[in-house]
Each structure stands twice: as C-alpha cells, then as structure tokens.
Amino acid sequence: MGKILLMLSLFTLSFSSYCQVKIVRGQVTAHEEIPLVGAAIYVKSTNKVYKTDSLGHYRIQCSIKDKITVSANGFIKEEIKIRKKSKYVLVNLKLKSGEENKDLAMGYVNVADKDKLYxxxxxxxxxxxxxxxxxxxxxxxxxxxxxxxxxxxxxxxxxxxxxxxxxxxxxxxxxxxxxxxxxxxxxxxxxxxxxxxxxxxxxxxxxxxxxxxxxxxxxxxx
CATH class of the missing domain: 2.170.130.10 (TonB-dependent receptor, plug domain)
Structure with a gap:
C-alpha cells in the first residue's frame, strides 16, 4: 500500500510539474537579424498557435517542459524544447532553397519590404x-x-x-x-x-x- 501511495505521489508531482504554466517570450528571425512577420508558433501541450508581430516578437503560454514548432512560409520549420528556465527564446529560421521559396516568403508578408530577400x-x-x-x-x-x-x-x-x-x-x-x-x-x-x-x-x-x-x-x- 505504501509503495502504491509513493508511486501515485511521484506521478502527481511529475504531472503537476509538466502542466505548470509559464509565459515565454521571444523573436523569430531569418539570417540572424531579419524579423519574420506572422510566423506561427505551435505549442504542443495546448495545440494552440501563436503569431509573431511586425517585429517578429511573440509571447506564448506553455508548460515548463513543452515543445514548440516554429514555421513560416518559405522557411524550414524548427522544433524547440522549452526548458524550465526558458524565458526568452530566439529562433532563427533558414530559408528553403529555390527562387519559389523566396517569392513565397515575401508573398505571405513574412519579410517586410525593407528586408527583401531577392x-x-x-x-x-x-x-x-x-x-x-x-x-x-x-x-x-x-x-x-x-x-x-x-x-x-x-x-x-x-x-x-x-x-x-x-x-x-x-x-x-x-x-x-x-x-x-x-x-x-x-x-x-x-x-x-x-x-x-x-x-x-x-x-x-x-x-x-x-x-x-x-x-x-x-x-x-x-
């Protein structure tokens, strides 16, 4: 009986730790400094999708041991593991090869006119x-x-x-x-x-x- 209670206690502790909610901020860029507008941040634990603002910044709500997937048209998506101490996460996406992907990146306004990728x-x-x-x-x-x-x-x-x-x-x-x-x-x-x-x-x-x-x-x- 004691072992069962101990296992339940450990499971509850682990579950509550995983479900603990935190706020994470960050920015999504390309080529280190070009902000990506409207990039999608998918949070695995909640199935919610957040979008970056006009400066590529985002603010999400997730668990302390979550995973996020960041994507933008014309760019290679990236999966990132949120750690317990994560407060600000900078994500730098790589442009997919091919002229059509440059057009796609700009056509969906992921990249502002002043930061053209042509x-x-x-x-x-x-x-x-x-x-x-x-x-x-x-x-x-x-x-x-x-x-x-x-x-x-x-x-x-x-x-x-x-x-x-x-x-x-x-x-x-x-x-x-x-x-x-x-x-x-x-x-x-x-x-x-x-x-x-x-x-x-x-x-x-x-x-x-x-x-x-x-x-x-x-x-x-x-």
Whole structure:
C-alpha cells in the first residue's frame, strides 16, 4: 500500500510539474537579424498557435517542459524544447532553397519590404555535399555566381563600397569573422552558406555595403 501511495505521489508531482504554466517570450528571425512577420508558433501541450508581430516578437503560454514548432512560409520549420528556465527564446529560421521559396516568403508578408530577400542565395548541406569540394574557395566560386576571391578577400560583383574596401563581410556561426578563419573550416563541417547583397545586406550597415557571406557550421549547433 505504501509503495502504491509513493508511486501515485511521484506521478502527481511529475504531472503537476509538466502542466505548470509559464509565459515565454521571444523573436523569430531569418539570417540572424531579419524579423519574420506572422510566423506561427505551435505549442504542443495546448495545440494552440501563436503569431509573431511586425517585429517578429511573440509571447506564448506553455508548460515548463513543452515543445514548440516554429514555421513560416518559405522557411524550414524548427522544433524547440522549452526548458524550465526558458524565458526568452530566439529562433532563427533558414530559408528553403529555390527562387519559389523566396517569392513565397515575401508573398505571405513574412519579410517586410525593407528586408527583401531577392538578393540572398542560400545552400544547405541537405541539398549539396560540401565535402566533395577540396576547400571553401571551390565552394564559394563554384556555387555563387558573381562571387570572386581576390587577394585573399571575397568580392561580390555589383556591390557599392563606401570605404574603398571591396571585401565582403564574413559571418561564421553568427559572429563577424575573417577570411583566415573561413579558410580553416573543413568543407565537411559546413551546414549552410548564404550570400547577401543590396537591400538584404543593409541591416549590417556600412559593413554590409560590399555584401555579406554567412556560414553556419555543424559545430555551431553544439
């Protein structure tokens, strides 16, 4: 009888812990900083769907050990586990490959006019075997038309420099980096590469005037 009561007590404690309600806030973006408008956040425990506002922000009600699924037209959906201490959750969605997905992303107003994605090309490792290339130079020049490597710098055609320097800005796993660091990445470790220019790169200010090369690595997820 004592064991049964103990098991019931533990079950009740576990159940009440799972069902404890909390408020979680956050933001849904693309390419680290572009806010996604009207992105859907599905909460598993309640089957409720919330939407992001004009700045990509959201506020949801969920349990302390919940799961949410974040999705937006033209982007790869992502599932996130809510932890006990989670108060603010930033979700960065990846654009699906193909021109039709760029059109889809903008057609459903997920991306504001000022953050147009027409100048972005993104390639994920699920559509390309990066390890088949000998180095990052081959990856970039072989898959991104208009991109060249000159004097140890990445140069993207038709970008306007305000500083006299033609080098594109390099971002690796969300941080500004150097060509030397980029060259040290093994091609088998590449998860995603995106090239931005024009309006889509303007969020980086004058630093993005020559375009931006964004690289996500597999170790960056760890």
């Amino acid at each position: 100048a972005i090309k993104a390639i994920d490792d699920d559509e390309m075997d990066y390890s088949s290339f000998r180095n990052i130079h081959e990856v970039l020049t072989g898959n991104f038309p208009g991109l060249q490597i000159q004097n140890g710098e990445i140069v993207i055609r038709n970008t306007a420099s305000f500083t006299g320097d033609n080098a594109a800005l390099i971002i690796i796993d969300g941080r500004e980096s150097t060509m030397n660091s980029l060259e040290n990445i093994a091609t088998s470790d590449i998860k995603n590469i995106s090239v931005m220019k024009d309006a889509s790169a303007s969020m980086y200010g004058s630093r993005g005037a020559n375009g931006v090369v964004i690289v996500s690595t597999k170790r960056g997820d760890k």
